Amino acid sequence: MTTSTSIIEPRQFRDVMGHLPTGVVVVAGRDHERGTPAGLVVGTFQSLSLDPPLVCFSVATSSRSWPKIRPSGFFSASVLTDGQDAVCRAMSGKQEDKFAEVDWHESADGCPQIIGAHAWIDCRTVQELEGGDHLIVIGEVRGMATGSGDPLVFHRGRLGGYREPLHA
Helix, strand or coil: CCCCCCCCCHHHHHHHHCCCCEECEEEEEECCCCCCEEEEEECCCEEEECCCCEEEEEEECCCCCHHHHHHHCEEEEEECECCCHHHHHHHHCCCCCCCCCCCEEECCCCCEEECCCCEEEEEEEEEEEEECCEEEEEEEEEEEEECCCCEEEEECCEEEECCCCCCC
16 A cells, blocks of 8 residues: 555544535444344445446445455445434444444345434445545445435534425
8 A cells, every 4th residue: 555645634634524414324244254243334325326226335444344244245234314323323333242232134135224224225245446545345236225214414523413404
């Protein structure tokens, strides 16, 4: 890996990019060694292609959770609902069993889906690309559904809900 010669300091980069609100998404699958649920929170989940239906997200190369999920080739993305702050904190933690206090059920591919989420997207991993200190993961969508409520949003270092604009 090459070392950056950028004049942008990491703290400044985080502060400025933090002004862009992002949805809070739990990417989850099965630990390939234990068969237990494994997951992580990503703030970069997005649609990539309509035909074929593809999504992508970024994960730090230092992640301890993604290497547990990767070998199965499948993951489920749960878009968290406003009020699921505790789920976000649990899935962002370093504890061994992140799902101990989280309600979930299995997708058709056996991946954990968070109960009460705003939406679910079930995927098969089709490609990983290197992107600095992150991997860009591309998934083919195999199934999807919506829940209710408003999405949980991360903005300027805080979790909150999406608010409808006052004027159209």
